[in-house]
Amino acid sequence: MIFQDPMTSLNPSLRVRTQLSEVLVRHQGFAKDKAERAAVEMLERVGIPEPAKRANAFPHELSGGMRQRVMIAMALLCRPKILIADEPTTALDVTVQAQMLELFKSLTNDFGTALVLITHDLGVVAGVADRMMVMYGGRAIEKGVTDELFYDPRHPYTLGLLHSTPHVETRAKRLDPIQGLPPSLEHLPPGCSFNPRCAFRFERCVKERPPLIGIEGSEGRAKACWYDGALSYGKVA
């Protein structure tokens, strides 16, 4: 089950109650009144105050955070095994984002749902994900346990991303950005797609595309990079 990010994915002309119960009637063959009761219950689970009242609202009457909760409730109605959240908090203010991320954590525990969280925000990943996968130019370039990737990145791009992210707790004099621009997917460079921006590039990177290969000694860890030496042009904070 997928649900896209912001406010545009709800039907503006249907009440929340109708949109939610529709899912159960369609997919689970619930009777209408039973479906509506289940819908209101789910609204309560995702932390909407006065769910019975809010169920009668139209999407435009709700705030961004509330709409996002409605979306989450809708996605959870059929008790999915896996939930794909595509930039679920990007359009929200930080305080509301913090509420959402807490909600995600408690819901994955309560429902035993696996969560696939797609985001550009490393801060969000650090707080929520158990494992992570970094993509570049349409390919996975590194994956593994979140902590390992943050504290011991093995792909130059992962390292570059970590260096580019400003930290709220410390004030570095300068950021250490990745040079250049992300490539267009129509004109990917030959060899490793990251090679034009990479500080560790050597001959092989331009000729052959590196496959995603497991790294020995750490479970589920893999990277797609020919370079095997130490990655350092500074310490990752």
Added chain:
Amino acid sequence: MSDLLRIDGLSKSFSVSAGLFARPLRLRALEDISFTVKQGETLGIVGESGCGKSTLGRCILQLLSPDQGQVLWLGQDITRLPAEEMRRRRRDLQIIFQDPLASLNPRLTVGEIISDPLRTLMPELKAADRRAKVLRIMEAVGLLPEMINRHPHEFSGGQAQRIGIARALITEPKLIVCDEPVSALDVSIQAQILNLLADLKDEFGLTLIFISHNLSVVRHVSDRILVLYLGRIVELADGDDLYQDPKHPYTRALLTAVPIPDPKRARQRNIDALQVEIPSPINPPSGCTFRTRCRHAIEVCAQQRPPLETLKSGRLVACHRWRELELRAADSA
């Protein structure tokens, strides 16, 4: 450092249509805002959406005229200046917008876009001089000279933002208001632009007002930070002081809500999550506007608007209870 800009009692409200025949409602976007901007500093302005950040930026530049209060530029009130004089003053005050591509005219070439302010502000300049100036600025912001005849759609977001920055710099301004300049950019590009702004600030001796909802970014660039909530100042302090020792409960909540790109630290953190959402600015709560979301709110918070206190260090705080809360925190520590 002397005061370059002083904002004094600034208020701005908009009328919002409440329906075809209903009386329009007043939305108070800014209420009694006063602060100063020192020569050469970067002042960050943060707050949630709808708190008045951008309105404030626009009122400073006179792109919106405030209902009340003064904007003193080097001691002179610019809110009541005749249009012609204000136009000349614009040389000193420039702005960079959030959406880089949308803020560039798609039919003009890069050279035309960047030199556009010169045509109106310095019409006496000859074409050759103008071109030389444009090329100099393009180099400073990291654009290649051969790009001068291209059109905006040929550029990526990060490069388009460099064009926007070049256009702001061409008049040799003293102050630039940066309204969410990196919010639309990828992290790696965002870092490039932030470094560029820092370099340009040193090179040209600029003063920046940096508006953003991203607290990590603001922290990175700002000397002092102003926190807005529903059109009012809740706190103003040096960056380090604000982040290490926030006095206002809202500032504290805002800071703990920022995701930290460090898994261990993220797990250790107590998120002081605000339960409810931001109230509507059309009908804000009485007294302290933050009280509906504040864990520490008591009766007085509903009755009286907290005054904006000036502390010894020059910090500003608007909370009835901050002293008391600080003592309590010290006791429990």
